[in-house]
Amino acid sequence: MKIFALLLLSLSLLYGSNNQLNVGVLAYGTVNWELMTIKSLGLDKKYGFDLEIKELASKDGVAVAFQADSVDVIVNDWVWVNRQNYPNFSLYFYPYSTGTGGIYTNNPRYRTLGDLKGKKLGVAGGAMDKSWLLYRAYAQQKLGIDLSGYAEIVFAAPPILNAKLSDGSLDAVLNFWHYNVLLDEKGMTPISSVREVLGSFGINNPDIPFTGWVFKRSFAAENKNVINGFLQASQEANKILKHNDAVWDTLRPHMHVKDDVAFEALKKGYRDGIPDKFTQDEIKGIEKIYTILEKTGGKSLVGESKQFNKTMFWPYTPNTAR
Numbered sequence: 071m072k073i074f075a076l077l078l079l080s081l082s083l084l085y086g087s088n089n090q091l092n093v094g095v096l097a098y099g100t101v102n103w104e105l106m107t108i109k110s111l112g113l114d115k116k117y118g119f120d121l122e123i124k125e126l127a128s129k130d131g132v133a134v135a136f137q138a139d140s141v142d143v144i145v146n147d148w149v150w151v152n153r154q155n156y157p158n159f160s161l162y163f164y165p166y167s168t169g170t171g172g173i174y175t176n177n178p179r180y181r182t183l184g185d186l187k188g189k190k191l192g193v194a195g196g197a198m199d200k201s202w203l204l205y206r207a208y209a210q211q212k213l214g215i216d217l218s219g220y221a222e223i224v225f226a227a228p229p230i231l232n233a234k235l236s237d238g239s240l241d242a243v244l245n246f247w248h249y250n251v252l253l254d255e256k257g258m259t260p261i262s263s264v265r266e267v268l269g270s271f272g273i274n275n276p277d278i279p280f281t282g283w284v285f286k287r288s289f290a291a292e293n294k295n296v297i298n299g300f301l302q303a304s305q306e307a308n309k310i311l312k313h314n315d316a317v318w319d320t321l322r323p324h325m326h327v328k329d330d331v332a333f334e335a336l337k338k339g340y341r342d343g344i345p346d347k348f349t350q351d352e353i354k355g356i357e358k359i360y361t362i363l364e365k366t367g368g369k370s371l372v373g374e375s376k377q378f379n380k381t382m383f384w385p386y387t388p389n390t391a392r
Contacts, residue, residue, distance in 0.1 A: 094141030169343030
């Protein structure tokens with residue numbers, strides 16, 4: 071009997087390890103809200119895997135852990151995936167969020183990019199950030215200006231940019247959506263959004279994702295049920311986050327918000343970024359955006375991968391009825 075029990079225990083441990091999924095995230099990233107929901111509601115167990123959340127200190131740290139196989143899944147953008155897939159297609163991408171940022175100012179007299187001539191514009195994400203490159207392309211094509219020389223550009227981390235805008239050290243900032251939400255709360259003035267920039271290029275699809283779940287093709291081939299179980303759990307968690315206010319109350323201590331206004335704004339911003347669908351229309355939109363980014367960012371952005379690789383998208387359709 072003891073031998074039989076030990077055998078069952080060994081099989082159980084083995085089964086659990088085979089179905090463990092290690093997801094690498096930034097320690098305070100918004101993706102944690104979804105992963106915490108999956109874990110707290112037992113959606114990982116429901117869909118046949120054991121979720122392990124691996125918190126890391128930086129975006130580079132997440133990428134290094136992923137490349138070293140310390141984690142199985144991370145969140146990144148399709149530009150990065152396309153670059154990594156050259157010359158051998160090694161990674162898959164599956165939509166996570168449609169959230170985008172925009173430019174805010176502390177001076178309501180600045181209403182357009184044209185008003186920022188000679189002003190200090192803070193930019194999050196660095197010189198190869200997608201939003202920054204899209205704004206550069208927009209300014210060149212629509213306004214005939216080189217935004218990188220038209221304004222005084224300051225690259226810095228998102229929270230630093232918000233602080234510098236608040237104390238007047240910067241005149242405007244281009245930041246990520248969840249930091250823009252906090253600027254809304256402080257009464258800062260939006261100049262424009264990335265979505266408006268895309269609209270100027272005839273790209274008006276609100277379901278185009280900018281970030282997604284990224285995993286290796288070799289891992290997906292060996293763990294298809296685990297990956298699909300995770301994506302189904304992700305879909306169900308987002309459905310709950312979109313329609314259930316009570317679950318947000320449990321997340322609030324982890325969101326580091328100071329008041330109800332910021333809490334509600336972040337909740338709304340997250341909900342707005344949940345993808346509703348992902349079809350060929352969204353893929354065509356991504357291709358159009360990639361063309362703009364490749365032209366503006368060049369080799370520094372895309373590396374040797376000048377061709378957009380459509381096969382990066384993991385072919386899975388979650389059951390939305392659950």
